[in-house]
Amino acid sequence: MNNVSLCMEYRIALLPGDGIGPEIVANSKKILSKLVENYALNLQITEVEAGDSALAKYGDPLPKQTLDIINKSHIILKGPVGESAMDVVVKLRQMYDMYANIRPAKSLPNVPNKYGNVDILIVRENTEDLYKGFEFMLSDDTSIGIKVITKKASERIVKVALKYALERNKKITCVHKANVMRITDGLFSRVCKEILKGSEVKFEEMYVDAAAANLVRDPSRFDVIVTTNVYGDILSDEAAQIAGSLGLAPSANIGDSKALFEPVHGAAFDIAGKNIANPTAFLLSVSMMLDYIYSLSKEIKYKHASNALQNAIYEVYKEGKTLTPDIGGSAKLTDFIDAIYSKIA
Numbered sequence: 001m002n003n004v005s006l007c008m009e010y011r012i013a014l015l016p017g018d019g020i021g022p023e024i025v026a027n028s029k030k031i032l033s034k035l036v037e038n039y040a041l042n043l044q045i046t047e048v049e050a051g052d053s054a055l056a057k058y059g060d061p062l063p064k065q066t067l068d069i070i071n072k073s074h075i076i077l078k079g080p081v082g083e084s085a086m087d088v089v090v091k092l093r094q095m096y097d098m099y100a101n102i103r104p105a106k107s108l109p110n111v112p113n114k115y116g117n118v119d120i121l122i123v124r125e126n127t128e129d130l131y132k133g134f135e136f137m138l139s140d141d142t143s144i145g146i147k148v149i150t151k152k153a154s155e156r157i158v159k160v161a162l163k164y165a166l167e168r169n170k171k172i173t174c175v176h177k178a179n180v181m182r183i184t185d186g187l188f189s190r191v192c193k194e195i196l197k198g199s200e201v202k203f204e205e206m207y208v209d210a211a212a213a214n215l216v217r218d219p220s221r222f223d224v225i226v227t228t229n230v231y232g233d234i235l236s237d238e239a240a241q242i243a244g245s246l247g248l249a250p251s252a253n254i255g256d257s258k259a260l261f262e263p264v265h266g267a268a269f270d271i272a273g274k275n276i277a278n279p280t281a282f283l284l285s286v287s288m289m290l291d292y293i294y295s296l297s298k299e300i301k302y303k304h305a306s307n308a309l310q311n312a313i314y315e316v317y318k319e320g321k322t323l324t325p326d327i328g329g330s331a332k333l334t335d336f337i338d339a340i341y342s343k344i345a
Protein backbone atom coordinates (compact mmCIF):
# COMPACT_ATOMS: atom_id res chain seq x y z
CA MET A 1 0.00 0.00 0.00
CA ASN A 2 1.18 3.48 -0.76
CA ASN A 3 2.45 5.13 2.43
CA VAL A 4 0.53 8.34 1.66
CA SER A 5 -2.81 6.59 1.99
CA LEU A 6 -2.15 5.84 5.66
CA CYS A 7 -1.91 9.51 6.59
CA MET A 8 -4.65 11.78 7.78
CA GLU A 9 -2.72 14.97 7.28
CA TYR A 10 -1.12 15.72 3.91
CA ARG A 11 2.15 17.58 4.07
CA ILE A 12 2.76 19.82 1.09
CA ALA A 13 6.03 21.54 0.21
CA LEU A 14 5.10 24.70 -1.68
CA LEU A 15 7.74 26.11 -4.06
CA PRO A 16 6.74 29.55 -5.37
CA GLY A 17 9.55 29.51 -7.95
CA ASP A 18 10.70 32.47 -10.05
CA GLY A 19 9.36 35.21 -12.34
CA ILE A 20 5.55 35.19 -12.18
CA GLY A 21 5.67 32.18 -9.79
CA PRO A 22 5.72 34.09 -6.48
CA GLU A 23 2.81 36.40 -7.38
CA ILE A 24 0.73 33.50 -8.76
CA VAL A 25 1.41 31.40 -5.66
CA ALA A 26 0.92 34.25 -3.16
CA ASN A 27 -2.50 35.11 -4.64
CA SER A 28 -3.57 31.49 -5.13
CA LYS A 29 -3.00 30.83 -1.42
CA LYS A 30 -6.16 32.84 -0.79
CA ILE A 31 -8.11 30.29 -2.86
CA LEU A 32 -6.37 27.36 -1.22
CA SER A 33 -7.16 28.71 2.26
CA LYS A 34 -10.81 29.12 1.30
CA LEU A 35 -10.95 25.49 0.09
CA VAL A 36 -9.26 24.29 3.28
CA GLU A 37 -11.81 26.21 5.34
CA ASN A 38 -14.92 25.27 3.31
CA TYR A 39 -14.07 21.58 3.01
CA ALA A 40 -12.11 21.01 6.25
CA LEU A 41 -9.12 19.81 4.26
CA ASN A 42 -6.24 18.44 6.27
CA LEU A 43 -3.30 20.07 4.52
CA GLN A 44 -0.11 21.24 6.17
CA ILE A 45 1.60 23.59 3.74
CA THR A 46 5.24 24.63 4.15
CA GLU A 47 6.71 27.20 1.79
CA VAL A 48 10.28 26.54 0.66
CA GLU A 49 12.80 28.24 -1.64
CA ALA A 50 13.91 26.70 -4.91
CA GLY A 51 14.98 27.85 -8.38
CA ASP A 52 16.95 30.87 -9.58
CA SER A 53 16.36 32.89 -6.41
CA ALA A 54 17.61 30.01 -4.23
CA LEU A 55 20.60 29.60 -6.54
CA ALA A 56 21.49 33.28 -6.14
CA LYS A 57 21.01 33.18 -2.36
CA TYR A 58 22.46 29.77 -1.43
CA GLY A 59 24.44 28.73 -4.53
CA ASP A 60 22.04 25.82 -5.06
CA PRO A 61 18.62 25.84 -6.79
CA LEU A 62 17.51 23.04 -4.45
CA PRO A 63 19.18 23.87 -1.12
CA LYS A 64 19.46 21.33 1.68
CA GLN A 65 16.80 22.96 3.89
CA THR A 66 14.35 22.76 0.96
CA LEU A 67 15.16 19.10 0.32
CA ASP A 68 14.72 18.34 4.03
CA ILE A 69 11.16 19.70 3.92
CA ILE A 70 10.45 17.95 0.60
CA ASN A 71 11.69 14.68 2.07
CA LYS A 72 9.17 14.94 4.87
CA SER A 73 6.32 15.98 2.54
CA HIS A 74 3.89 13.80 0.62
CA ILE A 75 3.38 16.31 -2.14
CA ILE A 76 5.29 19.09 -3.90
CA LEU A 77 3.27 21.98 -5.30
CA LYS A 78 5.43 24.10 -7.50
CA GLY A 79 5.25 27.40 -9.33
CA PRO A 80 7.29 27.93 -12.50
CA VAL A 81 11.08 28.03 -12.15
CA GLY A 82 13.41 30.13 -14.37
CA GLU A 83 16.78 29.18 -15.81
CA SER A 84 17.39 26.48 -13.19
CA ALA A 85 14.13 24.64 -14.00
CA MET A 86 15.96 21.53 -15.17
CA ASP A 87 18.02 21.40 -11.97
CA VAL A 88 14.87 21.53 -9.92
CA VAL A 89 12.15 19.54 -11.62
CA VAL A 90 14.26 16.95 -13.43
CA LYS A 91 16.25 16.33 -10.25
CA LEU A 92 13.10 15.94 -8.17
CA ARG A 93 11.55 13.59 -10.74
CA GLN A 94 14.65 11.41 -10.60
CA MET A 95 15.14 11.58 -6.82
CA TYR A 96 11.61 10.40 -6.11
CA ASP A 97 11.06 8.28 -9.23
CA MET A 98 7.99 10.25 -10.26
CA TYR A 99 7.44 8.17 -13.34
CA ALA A 100 4.00 9.25 -14.55
CA ASN A 101 3.60 12.64 -16.17
CA ILE A 102 -0.10 13.45 -16.36
CA ARG A 103 -1.00 16.25 -18.76
CA PRO A 104 -4.69 17.09 -19.27
CA ALA A 105 -5.67 19.17 -22.30
CA LYS A 106 -9.14 20.61 -21.73
CA SER A 107 -10.71 23.60 -23.41
CA LEU A 108 -12.18 26.49 -21.42
CA PRO A 109 -15.04 28.80 -22.43
CA ASN A 110 -14.05 32.11 -24.04
CA VAL A 111 -10.56 30.85 -24.85
CA PRO A 112 -10.42 30.89 -28.64
CA ASN A 113 -9.69 27.52 -30.19
CA LYS A 114 -10.44 26.10 -33.62
CA TYR A 115 -10.99 22.56 -32.46
CA GLY A 116 -14.27 22.57 -30.50
CA ASN A 117 -14.54 20.92 -27.14
CA VAL A 118 -11.21 19.26 -26.32
CA ASP A 119 -10.85 16.92 -23.35
CA ILE A 120 -7.81 14.65 -23.55
CA LEU A 121 -5.55 13.19 -20.89
CA ILE A 122 -1.98 12.40 -21.86
CA VAL A 123 -0.18 9.88 -19.67
CA ARG A 124 3.51 10.11 -20.47
CA GLU A 125 6.27 7.85 -19.20
CA ASN A 126 8.67 10.18 -17.39
CA THR A 127 11.90 8.29 -16.69
CA GLU A 128 13.38 6.63 -19.76
CA ASP A 129 13.42 6.61 -23.60
CA LEU A 130 15.88 8.98 -25.33
CA TYR A 131 15.69 11.35 -22.34
CA LYS A 132 17.60 8.86 -20.22
CA GLY A 133 20.65 10.93 -21.20
CA PHE A 134 22.78 8.14 -22.70
CA GLU A 135 24.48 10.18 -25.42
CA PHE A 136 28.07 10.17 -26.62
CA MET A 137 30.29 10.98 -29.59
CA LEU A 138 31.36 7.88 -31.49
CA SER A 139 33.82 9.91 -33.50
CA ASP A 140 34.32 13.60 -34.27
CA ASP A 141 31.35 13.68 -36.59
CA THR A 142 29.05 10.95 -35.29
CA SER A 143 26.88 11.25 -32.18
CA ILE A 144 24.88 8.42 -30.63
CA GLY A 145 21.82 8.61 -28.36
CA ILE A 146 20.41 5.47 -26.77
CA LYS A 147 16.70 4.84 -26.42
CA VAL A 148 15.81 2.83 -23.32
CA ILE A 149 12.40 1.19 -22.98
CA THR A 150 11.88 -1.34 -20.20
CA LYS A 151 9.03 -3.73 -19.49
CA LYS A 152 8.79 -2.51 -15.89
CA ALA A 153 8.46 1.20 -16.78
CA SER A 154 6.05 0.42 -19.63
CA GLU A 155 3.86 -1.75 -17.42
CA ARG A 156 3.57 0.78 -14.65
CA ILE A 157 2.71 3.67 -16.97
CA VAL A 158 0.08 1.65 -18.84
CA LYS A 159 -1.48 0.69 -15.50
CA VAL A 160 -1.66 4.39 -14.55
CA ALA A 161 -3.34 5.14 -17.90
CA LEU A 162 -5.83 2.32 -17.30
CA LYS A 163 -6.74 3.74 -13.88
CA TYR A 164 -7.46 7.17 -15.39
CA ALA A 165 -9.34 5.76 -18.38
CA LEU A 166 -11.67 3.79 -16.10
CA GLU A 167 -12.59 7.07 -14.39
CA ARG A 168 -13.12 8.83 -17.75
CA ASN A 169 -14.56 7.61 -21.06
CA LYS A 170 -12.86 4.21 -20.97
CA LYS A 171 -10.80 4.62 -24.10
CA ILE A 172 -7.00 4.41 -24.40
CA THR A 173 -4.87 5.21 -27.41
CA CYS A 174 -1.41 3.69 -27.09
CA VAL A 175 0.99 5.80 -29.14
CA HIS A 176 4.33 4.47 -30.42
CA LYS A 177 6.25 3.85 -33.63
CA ALA A 178 6.67 0.10 -33.44
CA ASN A 179 6.70 -0.29 -37.22
CA VAL A 180 10.13 1.40 -37.25
CA MET A 181 11.44 1.03 -33.70
CA ARG A 182 10.59 -2.64 -33.64
CA ILE A 183 12.53 -3.60 -30.53
CA THR A 184 12.00 -0.62 -28.20
CA ASP A 185 8.55 0.61 -29.24
CA GLY A 186 7.73 -3.00 -30.05
CA LEU A 187 8.18 -3.80 -26.35
CA PHE A 188 6.00 -0.85 -25.33
CA SER A 189 3.30 -1.95 -27.77
CA ARG A 190 3.40 -5.54 -26.47
CA VAL A 191 3.02 -4.37 -22.89
CA CYS A 192 0.04 -2.17 -23.88
CA LYS A 193 -1.66 -5.17 -25.48
CA GLU A 194 -0.90 -7.50 -22.58
CA ILE A 195 -2.31 -5.13 -19.99
CA LEU A 196 -5.22 -3.60 -21.88
CA LYS A 197 -6.61 -6.52 -23.87
CA GLY A 198 -9.51 -7.94 -21.94
CA SER A 199 -9.75 -4.87 -19.69
CA GLU A 200 -12.88 -2.73 -19.51
CA VAL A 201 -11.43 -0.03 -21.77
CA LYS A 202 -11.60 0.33 -25.52
CA PHE A 203 -8.01 0.16 -26.68
CA GLU A 204 -6.36 1.20 -29.93
CA GLU A 205 -2.75 1.59 -31.07
CA MET A 206 -1.61 4.53 -33.19
CA TYR A 207 1.74 5.50 -34.68
CA VAL A 208 3.02 8.77 -33.31
CA ASP A 209 2.95 10.61 -36.66
CA ALA A 210 -0.69 9.61 -37.17
CA ALA A 211 -1.47 10.67 -33.59
CA ALA A 212 0.04 14.13 -34.21
CA ALA A 213 -2.12 14.52 -37.33
CA ASN A 214 -5.28 13.13 -35.69
CA LEU A 215 -4.95 15.48 -32.74
CA VAL A 216 -5.36 18.40 -35.12
CA ARG A 217 -7.86 16.67 -37.41
CA ASP A 218 -10.26 15.40 -34.75
CA PRO A 219 -9.20 15.76 -31.09
CA SER A 220 -12.61 14.44 -29.97
CA ARG A 221 -11.57 10.90 -30.99
CA PHE A 222 -9.11 10.78 -28.05
CA ASP A 223 -9.80 10.17 -24.38
CA VAL A 224 -6.59 8.91 -22.69
CA ILE A 225 -3.32 8.71 -24.62
CA VAL A 226 -0.52 6.63 -23.12
CA THR A 227 2.93 6.94 -24.61
CA THR A 228 6.67 6.94 -24.06
CA ASN A 229 8.70 9.91 -22.83
CA VAL A 230 9.71 11.75 -26.02
CA TYR A 231 6.44 11.28 -27.95
CA GLY A 232 4.54 12.32 -24.80
CA ASP A 233 6.61 15.46 -24.43
CA ILE A 234 5.76 16.58 -27.94
CA LEU A 235 2.14 15.42 -28.14
CA SER A 236 1.23 16.95 -24.76
CA ASP A 237 2.38 20.40 -25.89
CA GLU A 238 0.43 19.96 -29.11
CA ALA A 239 -2.70 18.86 -27.24
CA ALA A 240 -2.48 21.75 -24.74
CA GLN A 241 -2.21 24.22 -27.60
CA ILE A 242 -5.17 22.62 -29.39
CA ALA A 243 -7.21 22.99 -26.19
CA GLY A 244 -6.50 26.73 -26.19
CA SER A 245 -3.10 27.64 -24.80
CA LEU A 246 -0.01 26.01 -23.39
CA GLY A 247 -0.15 28.78 -20.78
CA LEU A 248 -3.32 27.31 -19.25
CA ALA A 249 -2.08 23.73 -18.91
CA PRO A 250 -1.56 22.03 -15.53
CA SER A 251 0.48 18.88 -14.95
CA ALA A 252 1.32 16.21 -12.42
CA ASN A 253 4.38 14.03 -11.92
CA ILE A 254 3.39 10.99 -9.91
CA GLY A 255 5.49 8.29 -8.28
CA ASP A 256 4.77 5.64 -5.67
CA SER A 257 5.94 7.75 -2.73
CA LYS A 258 5.76 11.35 -3.89
CA ALA A 259 3.89 13.51 -6.38
CA LEU A 260 4.63 16.94 -7.83
CA PHE A 261 2.05 19.32 -9.32
CA GLU A 262 3.01 22.31 -11.46
CA PRO A 263 1.87 24.55 -14.31
CA VAL A 264 3.39 23.70 -17.69
CA HIS A 265 4.30 27.32 -18.48
CA GLY A 266 7.62 28.91 -17.58
CA ALA A 267 8.61 31.80 -15.30
CA ALA A 268 7.65 34.47 -17.91
CA PHE A 269 10.08 37.11 -16.61
CA ASP A 270 8.75 39.58 -19.22
CA ILE A 271 5.52 40.06 -17.26
CA ALA A 272 6.73 39.32 -13.71
CA GLY A 273 5.69 41.79 -11.01
CA LYS A 274 3.02 43.45 -13.21
CA ASN A 275 0.02 41.72 -11.63
CA ILE A 276 -1.15 40.44 -15.04
CA ALA A 277 -0.01 36.79 -14.93
CA ASN A 278 -2.68 34.15 -15.46
CA PRO A 279 -2.85 31.73 -12.49
CA THR A 280 -5.19 29.22 -14.22
CA ALA A 281 -2.53 26.56 -14.88
CA PHE A 282 -1.38 26.74 -11.26
CA LEU A 283 -4.95 26.58 -9.91
CA LEU A 284 -5.75 23.62 -12.18
CA SER A 285 -2.59 21.97 -10.82
CA VAL A 286 -4.00 22.51 -7.31
CA SER A 287 -7.19 20.81 -8.47
CA MET A 288 -5.16 17.85 -9.78
CA MET A 289 -3.39 17.70 -6.42
CA LEU A 290 -6.73 17.51 -4.58
CA ASP A 291 -7.91 14.76 -6.98
CA TYR A 292 -4.70 12.88 -6.25
CA ILE A 293 -5.24 13.14 -2.48
CA TYR A 294 -8.77 11.85 -3.02
CA SER A 295 -7.49 8.91 -5.06
CA LEU A 296 -5.20 7.96 -2.15
CA SER A 297 -7.43 8.73 0.81
CA LYS A 298 -10.90 8.14 -0.69
CA GLU A 299 -12.00 11.06 1.49
CA ILE A 300 -14.70 12.63 -0.66
CA LYS A 301 -14.10 16.16 0.67
CA TYR A 302 -10.94 16.37 -1.45
CA LYS A 303 -12.92 15.52 -4.58
CA HIS A 304 -15.57 18.07 -3.65
CA ALA A 305 -12.91 20.75 -3.12
CA SER A 306 -11.31 19.92 -6.46
CA ASN A 307 -14.69 20.08 -8.23
CA ALA A 308 -15.51 23.39 -6.54
CA LEU A 309 -12.25 24.88 -7.75
CA GLN A 310 -12.69 23.56 -11.29
CA ASN A 311 -16.30 24.79 -11.43
CA ALA A 312 -15.27 28.23 -10.16
CA ILE A 313 -12.57 28.48 -12.84
CA TYR A 314 -15.04 27.31 -15.49
CA GLU A 315 -17.68 29.83 -14.38
CA VAL A 316 -15.24 32.75 -14.41
CA TYR A 317 -14.18 31.82 -17.95
CA LYS A 318 -17.79 31.38 -19.02
CA GLU A 319 -18.69 34.85 -17.76
CA GLY A 320 -15.62 36.16 -19.57
CA LYS A 321 -15.57 39.44 -17.64
CA THR A 322 -12.48 38.94 -15.50
CA LEU A 323 -9.94 37.31 -17.82
CA THR A 324 -6.25 38.20 -17.93
CA PRO A 325 -4.49 39.87 -20.92
CA ASP A 326 -2.81 36.67 -22.20
CA ILE A 327 -6.23 35.43 -23.32
CA GLY A 328 -7.58 38.76 -24.50
CA GLY A 329 -8.98 40.14 -21.23
CA SER A 330 -7.94 43.21 -19.29
CA ALA A 331 -8.26 41.96 -15.71
CA LYS A 332 -5.41 41.90 -13.23
CA LEU A 333 -4.20 38.69 -11.65
CA THR A 334 -5.76 39.86 -8.36
CA ASP A 335 -9.16 40.55 -10.06
CA PHE A 336 -9.16 37.06 -11.52
CA ILE A 337 -8.32 35.53 -8.13
CA ASP A 338 -11.10 37.57 -6.47
CA ALA A 339 -13.59 36.35 -9.09
CA ILE A 340 -12.65 32.70 -8.43
CA TYR A 341 -12.73 33.32 -4.69
CA SER A 342 -16.27 34.71 -4.81
CA LYS A 343 -17.49 31.66 -6.79
CA ILE A 344 -16.01 29.31 -4.20
CA ALA A 345 -17.27 31.33 -1.26
Ligand code: ATP
Pocket: 020, 081, 082, 085, 247, 264, 265, 266, 267, 268, 269, 270, 271, 276, 277, 278, 279, 281, 326
Ligand atom coordinates in the same frame (compact mmCIF):
# COMPACT_ATOMS: atom_id res chain seq x y z
P1 ATP B 1 10.53 28.62 -20.42
O1 ATP B 1 11.77 29.16 -21.04
O2 ATP B 1 10.75 27.85 -19.17
O3 ATP B 1 9.57 27.94 -21.35
P2 ATP B 1 9.27 31.29 -20.42
O4 ATP B 1 9.48 32.27 -19.33
O5 ATP B 1 9.76 31.59 -21.77
O6 ATP B 1 9.74 29.89 -19.84
P3 ATP B 1 6.80 30.27 -21.40
O7 ATP B 1 6.00 29.41 -20.53
O8 ATP B 1 7.49 29.63 -22.53
O9 ATP B 1 7.73 31.11 -20.47
O10 ATP B 1 5.88 31.42 -21.93
C1 ATP B 1 6.20 32.26 -23.00
C2 ATP B 1 5.48 33.59 -22.83
O11 ATP B 1 4.08 33.37 -22.63
C3 ATP B 1 5.94 34.34 -21.58
O12 ATP B 1 7.06 35.10 -21.83
C4 ATP B 1 4.70 35.16 -21.23
O13 ATP B 1 4.67 36.36 -21.94
C5 ATP B 1 3.56 34.25 -21.64
N1 ATP B 1 3.06 33.48 -20.48
C6 ATP B 1 3.48 32.27 -20.04
N2 ATP B 1 2.82 31.89 -18.94
C7 ATP B 1 1.94 32.87 -18.68
C8 ATP B 1 0.97 33.08 -17.66
N3 ATP B 1 0.74 32.19 -16.68
N4 ATP B 1 0.25 34.21 -17.69
C9 ATP B 1 0.42 35.13 -18.66
N5 ATP B 1 1.34 35.00 -19.65
C10 ATP B 1 2.09 33.89 -19.66
